[in-house]
Amino acid sequence: MSQQTFLYNLHKQLNAQLADFAGWQMPLNYGSQIQEHHAVRKQAGMFDVSHMGVVDIQGAEATAYLRHLLANDVQKLQNGKALYTCLLNSQGGIIDDLIVYRINPEHYRIVVNAGRRSVDVDWFKQCAQTFKVEIRTRFDLGMIAVQGPAVMSLIEKLFSQGLTQQIRALPPFGFTLYKDWHIARTGYTGEEGIEVILPGEQAPVFWRQLLDAGVQPCGLGARDTLRLEAGLNLYGVDMNEKTSPLESNLAWTVAWQDAQRNFIGRDALAQQMNQGLQQRLVGITMQQPGVLRNHQRVKLNEKIGEITSGGFSPTLGYAIALARIPMGSEMVAEIERRGEWIPVTIVKPPFIKKK
Amino acid sequence: MNNYPQDLLYTPSHEWVRIEDGQTVTVGITEYAQHALGDLVFVDLPKLGVVQIGHPIAVVESVKTAADVYSPLTGEIIEINKDLQQSPGLVNTDPYNSGWLFRLKIKSITEDRARLLAPHKYQALVESSS
Numbered sequence: 001m002s003q004q005t006f007l008y009n010l011h012k013q014l015n016a017q018l019a020d021f022a023g024w025q026m027p028l029n030y031g032s033q034i035q036e037h038h039a040v041r042k043q044a045g046m047f048d049v050s051h052m053g054v055v056d057i058q059g060a061e062a063t064a065y066l067r068h069l070l071a072n073d074v075q076k077l078q079n080g081k082a083l084y085t086c087l088l089n090s091q092g093g094i095i096d097d098l099i100v101y102r103i104n105p106e107h108y109r110i111v112v113n114a115g116r117r118s119v120d121v122d123w124f125k126q127c128a129q130t131f132k133v134e135i136r137t138r139f140d141l142g143m144i145a146v147q148g149p150a151v152m153s154l155i156e157k158l159f160s161q162g163l164t165q166q167i168r169a170l171p172p173f174g175f176t177l178y179k180d181w182h183i184a185r186t187g188y189t190g191e192e193g194i195e196v197i198l199p200g201e202q203a204p205v206f207w208r209q210l211l212d213a214g215v216q217p218c219g220l221g222a223r224d225t226l227r228l229e230a231g232l233n234l235y236g237v238d239m240n241e242k243t244s245p246l247e248s249n250l251a252w253t254v255a256w257q258d259a260q261r262n263f264i265g266r267d268a269l270a271q272q273m274n275q276g277l278q279q280r281l282v283g284i285t286m287q288q289p290g291v292l293r294n295h296q297r298v299k300l301n302e303k304i305g306e307i308t309s310g311g312f313s314p315t316l317g318y319a320i321a322l323a324r325i326p327m328g329s330e331m332v333a334e335i336e337r338r339g340e341w342i343p344v345t346i347v348k349p350p351f352i353k354k355k
Numbered sequence: 356m357n358n359y360p361q362d363l364l365y366t367p368s369h370e371w372v373r374i375e376d377g378q379t380v381t382v383g384i385t386e387y388a389q390h391a392l393g394d395l396v397f398v399d400l401p402k403l404g405v406v407q408i409g410h411p412i413a414v415v416e417s418v419k420t421a422a423d424v425y426s427p428l429t430g431e432i433i434e435i436n437k438d439l440q441q442s443p444g445l446v447n448t449d450p451y452n453s454g455w456l457f458r459l460k461i462k463s464i465t466e467d468r469a470r471l472l473a474p475h476k477y478q479a480l481v482e483s484s485s
Contacts, residue, residue, distance in 0.1 A: 033394055033418065034418075034444070035394075221393065221418065224418075290399070290416065291396060291397055291418065293421070312397070312416075338414075
């Protein structure tokens, strides 16, 4: 039985093509996924991301708890700052990727993938047994992402002058709280923009205001092509519980600096490094016409790898993909398509420059 | 809603056929098919030459799906729509005209046309499956 977000009725009114995603009825597109993609790169687009899980972590030991739980170190944060991190199991495998926001040292907010919310919260609770923290899933909150080069300019149509200035002054991954709203300079598209967490019953009005301001509604189809161009991983596709951050192009998200910080998975990752990594996640581009597909085989010298996220870049006009391949220094490879081997180039993501 | 031009014939695999004259037909995919696929980014058209009815001879690719296009008749491909190389989206915006895929020379339309569906039959097929 699919769940509906706070914006479901609006999606229907806008003639969205709906599909099930992680147990939620979500808009795939509102007519043309490619047009929506271009709208985000050129102007402004918006995404209903209310299906994602918002979990508040509060208590005297919130900081100590999260320093133990997460591979990146929340010690780096100040109030009003967030960071991106993996949530690891004791084998160093990725349970989920998430963003954690520090409201104050005893109150953090975590946003997790929709399809992993239950698993994540169970794990949070399991790991919280020896810490003075409370874990509360915020089913009352919705979330809308507004992304594109025009966003920082058009927010003056939506917010007071004071709040507009505050938002414009945010550094990347900075956020501000206003009444029950949480406005962050984060995103999953590689464009400038904000993600707004707000009381669910206020989401429809805000969505309408965004429409009136000329923002293009965008579905999951465009969300996927945008994040791929930006070189951003998709959990469950580019990484899972059997892959570590080191094999997922996310080594930079692991904070080793404090040798005393025994975060979950640290020992396993250290061991993996000592033994030598076997595989890596890279970018692939194909100059020949066509689309790259998930699970297509990749051949380099005598070794075989696999495309994890295959697709097409509407911005660049050629096929791009992320692929998990054996360690090496090759710059070219071949992919197998309908029985033929086609040359491709290995590149370091992102495929387009992030803003 | 779906569009079923009355001057065309159809296949159960969602190709349409326009009879240009006794020996030449133009082939494309239907409104229903383009909508199901979403925005096309690549059309892999056949080389010129002989093809058999029912064989997969072209591929239309959207960002997340590739679908085979089957030859509706036996014949010889004499022309392909070169515009689709730069503008595969024509198949989405104008599937029955500028989004045509290829032209076939056939021996005899009278024989083969019996294998194709009249517009109302194709419409019934589409509406019964949705």
